Amino acid sequence: MSAVHGKEPVAVVGVGQTHHTSARHDVSIAGLVREAAHRALVDASMTWADVDAVVIGKAPDFFEGVMMPELYLADALGAVGKPVMRVHTAGSVGGSTALVATSLVAARVHRTVLTLAFEKQSESNAMWGLSLPVPFQQPLLAGAGGFFAPHVRAYMRRTGAPDTVGALVAYKDRRNALRNPYAHLHEKDITLEKVRSSPMLWDPIRYSETCPSSDGACAMVLTDEAGGRRAPGPVAWVHGGAMRSEPTMFAGKDFVSPRAGRDCAADVYRQAGITDPRRQIDAVEMYVPFSWYEPMWLENLGFAQEGEGWKLTESGVTELDGDLPVNPSGGVLSTNPIGASGMIRFAEAALQVRGTAGGHQVDGARLALGHAYGGGSQFFAMWVVGSGHPGE
Amino acid sequence: MPEPLTASLVVEFPFTRSLGPVQSAFLTGLRERTVLGVRTGDGRVLVPPVEYDPVTAQELRDLVEVGTTGTVTTWAWNPSPRPQQPMSTPFAWVLVRLDGADTALLHVLDAPGPEAVRTGMRVRVRWAERRTGAVTDIACFEPAGDGTAAAAARAAAHTGAFTEPVTGITVPARLEYTYAPGRAQSRYLAGLAERRTLGERCPSCRKVYVPPRGACPTCGVATEEQVEVGPRGTVTTYCIVNIKAKGLDIEVPYVYAHIALDGAGLALHGRIGGIPYDQVRMGLRVEPVWTSDGRYPDHYRPTGEPDADYDTYKELL
Numbered sequence: 145m146s147a148v149h150g151k152e153p154v155a156v157v158g159v160g161q162t163h164h165t166s167a168r169h170d171v172s173i174a175g176l177v178r179e180a181a182h183r184a185l186v187d188a189s190m191t192w193a194d195v196d197a198v199v200i201g202k203a204p205d206f207f208e209g210v211m212m213p214e215l216y217l218a219d220a221l222g223a224v225g226k227p228v229m230r231v232h233t234a235g236s237v238g239g240s241t242a243l244v245a246t247s248l249v250a251a252r253v254h255r256t257v258l259t260l261a262f263e264k265q266s267e268s269n270a271m272w273g274l275s276l277p278v279p280f281q282q283p284l285l286a287g288a289g290g291f292f293a294p295h296v297r298a299y300m301r302r303t304g305a306p307d308t309v310g311a312l313v314a315y316k317d318r319r320n321a322l323r324n325p326y327a328h329l330h331e332k333d334i335t336l337e338k339v340r341s342s343p344m345l346w347d348p349i350r351y352s353e354t355c356p357s358s359d360g361a362c363a364m365v366l367t368d369e370a371g372g373r374r375a376p377g378p379v380a381w382v383h384g385g386a387m388r389s390e391p392t393m394f395a396g397k398d399f400v401s402p403r404a405g406r407d408c409a410a411d412v413y414r415q416a417g418i419t420d421p422r423r424q425i426d427a428v429e430m431y432v433p434f435s436w437y438e439p440m441w442l443e444n445l446g447f448a449q450e451g452e453g454w455k456l457t458e459s460g461v462t463e464l465d466g467d468l469p470v471n472p473s474g475g476v477l478s479t480n481p482i483g484a485s486g487m488i489r490f491a492e493a494a495l496q497v498r499g500t501a502g503g504h505q506v507d508g509a510r511l512a513l514g515h516a517y518g519g520g521s522q523f524f525a526m527w528v529v530g531s532g533h534p535g536e
Numbered sequence: 537m538p539e540p541l542t543a544s545l546v547v548e549f550p551f552t553r554s555l556g557p558v559q560s561a562f563l564t565g566l567r568e569r570t571v572l573g574v575r576t577g578d579g580r581v582l583v584p585p586v587e588y589d590p591v592t593a594q595e596l597r598d599l600v601e602v603g604t605t606g607t608v609t610t611w612a613w614n615p616s617p618r619p620q621q622p623m624s625t626p627f628a629w630v631l632v633r634l635d636g637a638d639t640a641l642l643h644v645l646d647a648p649g650p651e652a653v654r655t656g657m658r659v660r661v662r663w664a665e666r667r668t669g670a671v672t673d674i675a676c677f678e679p680a681g682d683g684t685a686a687a688a689a690r691a692a693a694h695t696g697a698f699t700e701p702v703t704g705i706t707v708p709a710r711l712e713y714t715y716a717p718g719r720a721q722s723r724y725l726a727g728l729a730e731r732r733t734l735g736e737r738c739p740s741c742r743k744v745y746v747p748p749r750g751a752c753p754t755c756g757v758a759t760e761e762q763v764e765v766g767p768r769g770t771v772t773t774y775c776i777v778n779i780k781a782k783g784l785d786i787e788v789p790y791v792y793a794h795i796a797l798d799g800a801g802l803a804l805h806g807r808i809g810g811i812p813y814d815q816v817r818m819g820l821r822v823e824p825v826w827t828s829d830g831r832y833p834d835h836y837r838p839t840g841e842p843d844a845d846y847d848t849y850k851e852l853l
Binding site for chain 2: 167173174175178192206220224264268269275279280281282294298302344347348400
């Protein structure tokens with residue numbers, strides 16, 4: 145028995161999601177988060193009384209116009225009389241939220257924590273929320289896709305990647321989404337040709353290579369070693385978790401492969417004892433809001449040498465039946481309730497190693513990476529989860 | 537040194553709310569002059585109703601109708617109403633426990649002065665003439681006289697079903713700020729007014745920030761030495777924008793580019809003109825084009841110089 149030495153091992157024993165879609169006009173924000181939380185509790189064979197604390201995350205309050213919505217969600221999340229904490233790190237928030245919850249268990253502050261992230265984009269307009277006109281400043285001339293498109297072009301120039309790679313990612317992720325009943329986009333008649341001929345919005349990014357705008361929530365139940373050992377269902381054990389940040393812009397910033405992302409990956413691999421992620425990790429859920437970010441993050445996360453990420457995508461390695469499946473769930477390209485998107489990555493990684501991913505299960509997945517990023521490629525959050533106990 | 541600038545900033549948006557079953561019934565009820573509450577697991581009646589039990593976390597759906605008279609449980613006098621508050625004349629903010637309810641509702645009381653208000657006084661709903669399914673369908677409360685005190689009505693079960701229920705509402709939000717961009721940007725803007733681009737050099741890493749932020753984010757030290765950069769620069773990367781951005785009066789397609797001005801340690805953003813959009817390329821040499829009234833260059837155009845070599849700007853991508 146390790147007694148109180150070192151960190152408490154943390155187990156994911158429950159996962160719940162809403163059926164993500166463009167607008168859930170039938171539920172309030174409270175009703176939306178409740179669905180995900182309830183499904184996570186059912187998955188964990190627990191009740192509200194088993195939860196000691198709630199850690200909740202979402203993207204900017206402007207996205208719904210409810211300031212500090214976590215305060216009014218306590219009833220819906222069974223949190224009255226318990227600690228509730230809100231996390232906010234832009235688009236990476238779902239990942240950061242899960243990591244804060246993990247820390248509370250690892251530090252033995254709480255035994256069982258419900259963590260949840262959501263966005264109800266239909267209540268507002270995220271593009272408006274992200275482009276408030278600030279006095280004296282030049283307006284951003286291009287919107288969110290236009291912010292990232294020049295970095296994609298820089299990646300293509302740096303690596304010599306052919307301009308056909310982005311469409312392959314979108315085609316793969318949309319097909320994977322067809323196997324995931326919770327995904328927002330279910331484009332049953334998707335073809336590579338349709339992706340390639342979709343309108344060019346922010347050249348080099350086409351419409352079909354961008355993420356949708358979704359209403360949705362995702363929740364997980366995390367518990368301690370004893371809880372993980374006695375859980376009636378399959379368990380995902382947390383083998384490592386890390387966050388890093390850097391400024392939006394600074395002299396020397398590498399937008400194609402930000403240092404904060406590289407450092408974050410190195411930290412999480414060190415914790416998990418991973419020396420060769422390409423061989424040791426069985427499935428990856430990474431935050432890819434625009435198709436080209438798959439090859440970019442493959443390099444940033446150490447799955448490929450610099451300049452080689454696109455070759456993994458092009459050769460089919462990242463397909464569901466490839467030897468490094470990326471975004472078997474369909475990813476952010478198929479589902480994007482912004483604040484929840486990072487937690488969905490983390491939760492889908494957990495589903496893979498629990499063997500409960502259903503139609504998009506990667507056969508025999510034992511170790512999976514969940515990845516999220518946000519802001520101007522400035523906040524990073526990652527975890528590695530495994531089917532085996534981290535000490536064994 | 538110029539004085540730091542300030543400007544007003546108004547942020548407003550008509551947010552929409554999906555009400556869900558309980559709030560939908562509550563607001564539709566108000567439209568029909570009916571006040572609904574919800575009964576909790578321990579038998580209490582909450583008004584306004586909530587979707588989940590604050591004690592047990594169970595889903596609550598047992599709606600009940602409560603009275604339109606009630607008792608003030610506490611209050612605060614508001615002598616000078618602000619725009620968009622429920623009344624334009626002085627009023628009392630009140631918490632009212634309606635007959636049959638166990639919790640109090642926040643609203644306003646129309647009273648001639650604070651001497652006319654007391655905790656425990658009896659009040660009744662004054663309905664708005666035009667009701668839409670909003671909490672403002674209760675125009676306000678008004679004194680009811682103590683003769684109504686005996687009417688301790690029991691809450692009666694209600695299905696919550698109405699014809700043409702309200703399922704969503706629009707909630708305009710408006711925030712007014714005084715925005716101050718700070719000394720560094722004020723210095724920068726003063727330079728731009730003379731059509732000079734003034735960056736600031738970090739005393740530690742020697743890199744030049746454009747626009748200056750007043751400090752180097754890498755070294756964490758203040759930047760004070762001004763350095764004139766440009767006016768010419770190099771397109772480091774770009775995209776071609778094919779969809780019109782809201783509120784921007786620019787014909788598509790156009791090129792949105794990152795431009796490293798000569799001498800700058802990082803690229804700034806601008807539009808490229810004076811060249812067909814499909815001929816813009818990384819490494820293109822450009823210069824600013826000003827209009828008479830612009831605070832910033834309207835766009836950048838080719839200088840006609842040979843393209844910059846990739847190695848000269850690849851660290852700025």
